[in-house]
Amino acid sequence: MNVYALRAIYRFEMDRMRRTLLQSLVTPVITTSLYFVVFGSAIGGRMAEIDGVPYAAYIVPGLVMLSLLTESIFNASFGIYMPKFTGTVYEILSAPISPFEIILGYVGAAATKSLILGLVILATARLFVPFEILHPLAMIGFLVLTAVAFCLLGFAIGVWADGFEKMQIIPMMIVMPLTFLGGSFYSIKMLPAFWQQVSLFNPVVYLVNGFRWSFYGQADVGIGASLGMIAAFIAICIAIIWWMFRTGYKLKN
């Protein structure tokens, strides 16, 4: 294990985060605050409780997830895309480090960043809505696993993308709709039976519900199914990245 290299990459990425603190931390916090103002205060007052949880509190886990997913993908994809774009990736590729160490460095740093962001958003939400966390450890666990899963996805996107527009396609066209349709703002039980069934194919439903369970002790799907879905997601992302390094896809050809 090349610990010095791992540390170098991790530190480099965290320094980059520090330099762009405004856009990487302040912007998502402002965006999320706006959601709370609109959905929580303005609309939430007219909504009935869901599963005995006031609507404003009900959407907290979903909103944290929404930011976590988009920011995780964005940070991790940028982390590896920028060296490709500027050409400095030559140094990473010629260094005595394994693909595993490269991923650990980049994804580790991106996930750390997402985790910090998630906690800051939670703290911000607390200013708007009084909510409690029933299973704090499980909450942190879900936060970490989700951050890692989507940072892995972001890393794969960063390797795949050969232009800035491609970096946006998957987050905007796939992740964003899946998140909005994934029960962030509602319980899928509120949907007609057919759409409930369709929703069960949306992986984000499992993430949001697992996370929500850690807050309020109830969810639309089983906690086991949530964990299983995250594990499967991480496995798929690792398989894709492993294949990318194995074949040198977009990196060494």
Add this chain to the structure above:
Amino acid sequence: MLAPPQPAPILSIRGLTKTYASGFQALKGVDLDIRKGEIFALLGPNGAGKTTLISAVCGIVTATSGTVTVAGYDNVADYRRTRAMIGLVPQELSTNAFEPVISTIRFSRGLFGKPPNPAHVEKVLRTLSLWDKRNSRIMELSGGMKRRVLIAKALSHEPDILFLDEPTAGVDVELRRDMWEMVRALRETGVTIILTTHYIEEAEEMADRIGVIDKGELILVEEKKTLMAKLGRKQLVLHLREPLAAVPDALAGQPLELAQDGHDLIYTFDAQAEETGIPALLKRLADLGIDFKDLQTRQSSLEDIFVSLVRPRS
């Protein structure tokens, strides 16, 4: 004639080929041995495969076939060992624009698995006259300084082999001289240096050995001196007292030509030949009553040699 025994090469390339996904064959079976401590210049026109060759050795490009060993270790199976021994200065000025100089040097050192060593980092930065700029962001530096930052990055982890891919492309004359000085000083410390260039004078100035690559094939590897002597044509220039309108018929068939409006008579000969033909020529000239004020001989440069090697192939 038997060659004197050579120590095991520090870098050994065997049958290296690379075909890009586009179908372009950048390397067509390259064999090359680099000796420890030498300065090797790889010459070739643009697109000849110089950068691909370096990239395949360093692990940036996956070779299609062939093997590369560094100090006896395979660069795929033992990549950690081989890569730690190699420093690479790329052709493009690829830098992290927002990073301060010293952080980027420390980053490189860590990336190559070396523990922090402020003294070494300082030494490298001082050698390259970057110490005063250590806290500047790279984007604030001039092109020449960025080039030096890339060299500092490559030297940060104390490599045994240094690849310089077109180190003086777009660099002014003074900096080029500095660069040459630096490369020589590095060699004194035992570092093996492989540089690519299309400036012939650079190879002529610096290299112990020269390889010429063209269209993905290494068409020649030779000691610089041998190469210059073997392929070097010499010319004898006679500055005539009275200009000639044409080469006299009596001398037809000789490798002679006129220059400077007939004021110079140029005789081209093979410096390696037993008989250069000079005494006979001078005697004939005296017989013909062609008088000259002065004479000089000159050796063709590596550039002439290079052009004569590459041109017939294109």
